[in-house]
Amino acid sequence: MPVQDVLWRLESAGFDRFRERDLESWFAVANGRTGTRGSLEEGSPESNPATYVAGIYGRRPDDSSGPEPLIGPQWTFLDPRLADTEVRLEIGEILEQRRVLDFRQGILFRFWRQRLPSGQEITFRSARFAALHDRQLLVLQADGHCDGTPLAFGADIPLPAGPSLEHAAFTRGRDQVDFELVARKGGRAFFSISTSESRGSLERFAAVARAAPGGQPEGSPTEALARAKKAGLTATREQHRKAWGERWEASDVVVEGDPDAQLALRFALYHLISVGDPETDFASVGARGLTGPGYNGHVFWDTEAFVLPFFLHTHPEVARQLIRYRHRTLPAARARARSLGYTGALFAWESADDGRDCTPPFALTPDHVVTPVLTGREEHHISADVAWATWRYWETTRDEEFLLRVGAEIVLETARFWSSRARRGADGCFHIAPVIGPDEYHEGVRDNAYTNELARWNLERGLETAELLSRADSSGWKALARRLKLEEADLARWRLVADQLMRRCDADTMVYEQFEDFFELEDINAAELAPRPFAGELVLGRDRLQKTQLVKQADVLMLMHMLPSAYPREVVAANYRYYEPRTSHGSSLSPGVHAVVAARLGLAEEALGYFRMAAAIDLDDRMRNAAFGIHMAAAASLWQTAVLGFGGVTAEADCLRVDPKLPASWTRLAFPFWWRDNVIRIDADRSEVRIELRSPADVALGAGSPRRLARGRYRARFGNGNWSQPEEVETG
Numbered sequence: 001m002p003v004q005d006v007l008w009r010l011e012s013a014g015f016d017r018f019r020e021r022d023l024e025s026w027f028a029v030a031n032g033r034t035g036t037r038g039s040l041e042e043g044s045p046e047s048n049p050a051t052y053v054a055g056i057y058g059r060r061p062d063d064s065s066g067p068e069p070l071i072g073p074q075w076t077f078l079d080p081r082l083a084d085t086e087v088r089l090e091i092g093e094i095l096e097q098r099r100v101l102d103f104r105q106g107i108l109f110r111f112w113r114q115r116l117p118s119g120q121e122i123t124f125r126s127a128r129f130a131a132l133h134d135r136q137l138l139v140l141q142a143d144g145h146c147d148g149t150p151l152a153f154g155a156d157i158p159l160p161a162g163p164s165l166e167h168a169a170f171t172r173g174r175d176q177v178d179f180e181l182v183a184r185k186g187g188r189a190f191f192s193i194s195t196s197e198s199r200g201s202l203e204r205f206a207a208v209a210r211a212a213p214g215g216q217p218e219g220s221p222t223e224a225l226a227r228a229k230k231a232g233l234t235a236t237r238e239q240h241r242k243a244w245g246e247r248w249e250a251s252d253v254v255v256e257g258d259p260d261a262q263l264a265l266r267f268a269l270y271h272l273i274s275v276g277d278p279e280t281d282f283a284s285v286g287a288r289g290l291t292g293p294g295y296n297g298h299v300f301w302d303t304e305a306f307v308l309p310f311f312l313h314t315h316p317e318v319a320r321q322l323i324r325y326r327h328r329t330l331p332a333a334r335a336r337a338r339s340l341g342y343t344g345a346l347f348a349w350e351s352a353d354d355g356r357d358c359t360p361p362f363a364l365t366p367d368h369v370v371t372p373v374l375t376g377r378e379e380h381h382i383s384a385d386v387a388w389a390t391w392r393y394w395e396t397t398r399d400e401e402f403l404l405r406v407g408a409e410i411v412l413e414t415a416r417f418w419s420s421r422a423r424r425g426a427d428g429c430f431h432i433a434p435v436i437g438p439d440e441y442h443e444g445v446r447d448n449a450y451t452n453e454l455a456r457w458n459l460e461r462g463l464e465t466a467e468l469l470s471r472a473d474s475s476g477w478k479a480l481a482r483r484l485k486l487e488e489a490d491l492a493r494w495r496l497v498a499d500q501l502m503r504r505c506d507a508d509t510m511v512y513e514q515f516e517d518f519f520e521l522e523d524i525n526a527a528e529l530a531p532r533p534f535a536g537e538l539v540l541g542r543d544r545l546q547k548t549q550l551v552k553q554a555d556v557l558m559l560m561h562m563l564p565s566a567y568p569r570e571v572v573a574a575n576y577r578y579y580e581p582r583t584s585h586g587s588s589l590s591p592g593v594h595a596v597v598a599a600r601l602g603l604a605e606e607a608l609g610y611f612r613m614a615a616a617i618d619l620d621d622r623m624r625n626a627a628f629g630i631h632m633a634a635a636a637s638l639w640q641t642a643v644l645g646f647g648g649v650t651a652e653a654d655c656l657r658v659d660p661k662l663p664a665s666w667t668r669l670a671f672p673f674w675w676r677d678n679v680i681r682i683d684a685d686r687s688e689v690r691i692e693l694r695s696p697a698d699v700a701l702g703a704g705s706p707r708r709l710a711r712g713r714y715r716a717r718f719g720n721g722n723w724s725q726p727e728e729v730e731t732g
């Protein structure tokens with residue numbers, strides 16, 4: 001049975017054909033290896049069922065639209081019948097139809113009662129999950145009766161004919177079906193599905209394996225199936241629940257006083273936990289995770305800039321695999337840089353199985369115009385974003401071995417890219433152009449602030465990596481430098497470019513100009529144009545957009561969000577005041593970043609408004625595209641707002657700074673935070689913060705200086721605008 005506590009579950013009652021596809025996204029069950037949309041077992045005309053296998057993509061015969069996710073067999077399909085009568089929602093009368101997603105257990109439940117045209121009443125229940133303790137495994141349990149007569153469920157398991165499927169083979173045994181699916185110019189997926197049925201009750205295990213293009217299968221579905229059958233359904237479900245319990249222990253965020261915010265956070269965390277895979281770097285996280293077809297499962301900077309920090313501080317093994325995925329795609333990133341006339345590594349703006357850029361050349365804009373997509377050609381900040389994530393991993397884990405073997409190569413090759421991407425202008429400064437920043441309304445601009453500042457930061461981290469490794473492991477460093485053909489002259493150029501790369505910040509107002517001549521564009525107030533969020537293309541048209549200061553999403557503010565220690569509070573405040581009124585939030589990435597920045601500035605109520613806007617993107621379908629899958633970056637931005645924003649946690653070079661600033665309605669905010677092999681538990685209200693450390697750490701409160709705290713529990717009070725020094729709390 002699902003958990004009773006309404007703050008641990010999402011429930012939807014009834015059947016609304018216009019919302020069915022949104023609900024299929026909400027109710028997806030996933031475990032980083034596979035994701036299955038929450039479609040009804042028997043299907044419906046509105047349904048868009050799919051099971052995705054992470055990292056398995058195929059191409060259409062003419063390769064017109066790039067890699068598309070392979071769709072697996074519909075392992076949740078049941079064809080319930082009473083004798084020869086079909087049992088369907090649209091036949092007869094619905095007496096009860098409820099889906100309950102239990103976040104705590106990671107299980108989707110369904111309760112259904114239907115009156116047939118004959119007057120007979122059917123009772124049906126099901127539960128399904130993607131096992132978290134054994135990611136090869138999927139489980140479905142169902143039972144259905146009519147006045148004591150069991151329903152029959154049928155043995156068919158349909159295979160949706162996706163455009164990326166080249167070939168499917170299947171063999172059917174007595175109670176088992178095996179599929180081998182070959183994606184065109186892609187990898188392979190294997191499913192073994194076993195069903196046992198007895199008097200209206202059904203148990204089904206599906207086991208999955210996958211193989212990279214041209215590679216051997218990773219694990220055997222038959223063995224996984226045998227494992228599950230041996231353990232049995234009850235024990236398998238127990239292990240799954242235990243695995244979810246461990247994840248929640250490491251990541252739950254408790255909010256008291258605001259049930260809507262609590263529910264939105266748990267919903268977001270459920271989907272984030274569902275998409276992580278700590279075991280392999282086979283795949284990364286697509287913009288819509290494994291919950292829907294949006295963006296064809298492609299991987300964007302959403303992963304490194306939004307999703308990865310969540311894992312870094314709750315389940316660092318997943319963050320590590322996400323970085324390894326990018327490392328694996330370095331050859332493609334090098335080739336891409338080379339093909340555009342640069343050196344180093346330019347990661348794909350949109351990436352899939354092999355790391356080649358797969359941004360579509362054309363797209364349909366929100367105003368239904370087929371328009372060339374320039375992001376693949378010009379949106380290059382992705383390289384700095386990947387370097388940023390890698391560096392954050394290093395700062396948070398201090399894992400030297402990983403830095404030497406994996407991280408350094410990413411940071412150095414991206415630094416090298418920027419040193420070739422920036423060109424010296426007639427004014428003697430280095431410039432980056434033409435370029436697109438996070439604000440995609442303005443294309444082909446010069447010196448996008450976000451890109452330039454992160455490029456500079458990337459170059460500086462490249463130099464720091466070289467210095468650090470040459471000190472820590474001089475022979476390891478020499479070997480790496482030799483392999484990368486890095487010479488002193490390269491490093492000297494990095495220094496030069498970092499020092500002389502154009503920065504445009506108005507000395508009086510402290511506002512960074514988003515790109516050259518941005519301030520000359522027509523000024524515009526976004527809120528006066530339309531209620532936000534809105535698509536700028538629809539309101540102003542594409543041509544006019546480029547001529548105004550309307551911004552799609554946090555750009556300069558994103559920079560300040562990502563490098564919080566680099567910009568003084570008054571600079572962030574000035575930029576927030578400038579850019580916030582000019583932003584349409586046409587991207588789902590935007591409201592959450594505004595929420596974090598506002599929360600850190602102490603604008604807690606404004607931040608809460610943005611938090612709610614970010615939460616509404618999926619739960620209220622605010623962008624009218626929840627049917628295409630959960631917006632993973634927006635989900636992650638809710639965690640960032642709670643923990644980094646209201647919780648006020650900043651992982652600085654030498655200490656962890658904690659400065660909670662809760663909105664008035666939040667009477668308590670509590671969460672764990674993984675940092676340098678330590679778990680720090682923060683539990684705050686507006687007047688007191690309690691901190692529990694698993695091992696010693698340097699912690700600073702508010703604007704105070706860091707203090708070494710031993711393992712134990714501490715308490716600090718808020719008064720006169722700042723936090724007191726932490727005092728140890730006696731235990732026992």
Ligand code: BGC
Pocket residue numbers: 287295300301302438440552553586587588589633
């Ligand atoms: C945003 C990008 C984002 C992409 C995928 C676009 O609308 O502007 O920043 O990476 O969606 O979520």
